[in-house]
Amino acid sequence: MLDWISSHYKSIFITIWWIYIISIGLWILLQKRSPGSTLAWILSLSFIPILGFFIYYVFGPKKISRQKLNRRRSRIMLEKLQGLWGSDLYEQPIAEKYLSLTQLSQNTTNIPMSYSLDYELYSGGQATYEALFQAIRDSQDYILLEYYIFDNDETGKVLRDLLTEKVKQGLDVYLLVDTIGSWRLTRGFMRPFVKAGGHLSYFHNLTWRRLFSLINFRNHRKLVICDGDIAFTGGVNITDTQDLRRDPNAFHDVHIKLSGPAVTWLESIFIEDWHYSSTDATLFKVTRENYKRKESIKVSDPDAYTLVNKNLYRVQVIPSGPDTDYVPILRLIVSAMHRAQHRIYLTTPYFVPDDSALMALTSAALKGLDVRILVPQRSDNIMVTWAARSWYHELIEAGVKIYEYGPRMLHTKTIVIDDHLSFIGSANFDNRSFHINFELLVLCYDKEANKAQHQEFLQALESSQRIQHHSPNFGQRMIESLARLSAPLL
Numbered sequence: 001m002l003d004w005i006s007s008h009y010k011s012i013f014i015t016i017w018w019i020y021i022i023s024i025g026l027w028i029l030l031q032k033r034s035p036g037s038t039l040a041w042i043l044s045l046s047f048i049p050i051l052g053f054f055i056y057y058v059f060g061p062k063k064i065s066r067q068k069l070n071r072r073r074s075r076i077m078l079e080k081l082q083g084l085w086g087s088d089l090y091e092q093p094i095a096e097k098y099l100s101l102t103q104l105s106q107n108t109t110n111i112p113m114s115y116s117l118d119y120e121l122y123s124g125g126q127a128t129y130e131a132l133f134q135a136i137r138d139s140q141d142y143i144l145l146e147y148y149i150f151d152n153d154e155t156g157k158v159l160r161d162l163l164t165e166k167v168k169q170g171l172d173v174y175l176l177v178d179t180i181g182s183w184r185l186t187r188g189f190m191r192p193f194v195k196a197g198g199h200l201s202y203f204h205n206l207t208w209r210r211l212f213s214l215i216n217f218r219n220h221r222k223l224v225i226c227d228g229d230i231a232f233t234g235g236v237n238i239t240d241t242q243d244l245r246r247d248p249n250a251f252h253d254v255h256i257k258l259s260g261p262a263v264t265w266l267e268s269i270f271i272e273d274w275h276y277s278s279t280d281a282t283l284f285k286v287t288r289e290n291y292k293r294k295e296s297i298k299v300s301d302p303d304a305y306t307l308v309n310k311n312l313y314r315v316q317v318i319p320s321g322p323d324t325d326y327v328p329i330l331r332l333i334v335s336a337m338h339r340a341q342h343r344i345y346l347t348t349p350y351f352v353p354d355d356s357a358l359m360a361l362t363s364a365a366l367k368g369l370d371v372r373i374l375v376p377q378r379s380d381n382i383m384v385t386w387a388a389r390s391w392y393h394e395l396i397e398a399g400v401k402i403y404e405y406g407p408r409m410l411h412t413k414t415i416v417i418d419d420h421l422s423f424i425g426s427a428n429f430d431n432r433s434f435h436i437n438f439e440l441l442v443l444c445y446d447k448e449a450n451k452a453q454h455q456e457f458l459q460a461l462e463s464s465q466r467i468q469h470h471s472p473n474f475g476q477r478m479i480e481s482l483a484r485l486s487a488p489l490l
Contacts, residue, residue: 094314094445095420097339104335105316105443108328111268112316117260118230119313119444121424121452123459125242128234128255129155135226135257136162142172142286144225144270148181148218148426149237152189154246156238160193167196172286174199176274178219181237201278203438217322220426220437222255223270228287230259231266233440235413235426242411251349251411254456256424256442258315265317269440314445320427321438329427329441330434334360336417336443343370345416345457349409351375351388352430358391365399372401374460376410384430392470403464410460414453422450 102113122128167173179202203219224232234255240246320329337360365371379385415423425441427433
């Protein structure tokens with residue numbers, strides 16, 4: 001037997017290899033990925049026999065299957081908590097050319113266009129933390145926080161102690177963090193908060209049963225809600241690496257503050273994530289009491305919520321994740337880009353576009369629009385940097401202006417389209433944010449909000465260098481091409 005094996009080992013190896021290739025190829029094909037992504041996975045895993053099954057099981061699937069039911073149950077429980085701001089949600093006029101966009105967003109997310117009483121843009125971690133921590137100090141009833149990264153550094157310690165103090169004052173405080181992104185946040189570090197009565201949960205907490213099935217599906221959202229009245233969201237995490245006061249090479253990022261009815265929709269996203277992650281239903285009672293309070297105010301003092309002569313910001317909250325088949329964020333961004341008539345200004349730390357997004361950008365430039373892309377000169381992921389540069393030539397040839405931000409790592413995720421459309425949130429311009437992560441964007445249809453993000457973009461350009469030509473040598477082209485081939489995997 002051994003002699004036969006030794007004399008036929010090549011044939012045995014080839015047979016096993018082909019069985020492996022066919023098996024994993026069929027598995028990937030059944031996922032109904034794009035042809036490019038399917039091919040990238042098959043080619044990559046072809047050179048990793050047997051181990052490829054494990055790799056694809058952990059990082060390959062783009063959809064949550066068994067967990068969808070749990071999230072649907074959470075959404076059903078939220079139905080009674082929505083629409084409590086009455087018809088005010090739907091009364092704001094909007095230009096006819098954007099009506100189909102608002103409908104697209106509503107049909108893919110079940111969230112209608114709403115409005116905010118405020119829209120404040122914070123540039124940098126320092127400004128964000130100052131406003132955020134002050135809002136937490138001023139909170140009277142409850143605080144909800146959801147973060148991808150919550151580090152156990154000085155920034156994390158300051159926030160932990162602040163939250164602990166608010167719990168001791170009698171407030172209900174709920175903190176949801178991503179297990180992978182916040183891997184440094186130990187339960188020992190958070191013990192004072194939990195001991196005081198604070199609620200802490202980890203999104204997709206990795207047990208042995210869930211270790212390999214859920215590790216790739218991360219909650220990348222950044223969201224804070226105070227008393228159900230104001231909310232903060234954007235790209236800033238809780239970490240020293242986003243605060244110039246603590247780190248001279250801190251990432252540059254932006255955040256926004258909203259207030260009013262739009263907060264209700266942001267709150268519903270948090271409640272769904274919390275219930276899905278912890279199965280703890282106590283938050284429903286907390287928020288329900290707050291909504292009853294708001295309703296009593298509206299009844300006793302109708303003028304308290306009168307909207308006449310107020311500067312309202314028409315916004316639409318866009319959550320996205322692997323629990324939906326509609327890919328809302330990518331769909332809304334591409335649709336908005338196709339509606340552009342004058343300019344598209346895109347800022348992203350990770351530029352890995354799919355075919356639809358790339359075509360939207362190049363088509364806009366070929367029509368003569370002012371299309372600009374701002375990326376970091378060197379991101380914290382060198383593979384992403386190489387992959388992004390592999391698209392430079394065709395983008396520049398189409399008329400797209402590309403700028404690289406030099407001073408520090410650029411972590412901003414915004415899009416400015418013409419004079420009225422603007423996106424801001426947690427989603428990068430890459431495959432992971434479009435298809436795999438749980439993300440959150442805010443689409444605003446207001447000229448003033450657009451102007452604020454426009455100014456932020458132009459200010460960042462002052463510290464950036466335009467890429468006029470991209471003609472790498474043979475070695476660089478090979479590296480960029482290989483990185484681009486792996487782009488669907490990034």
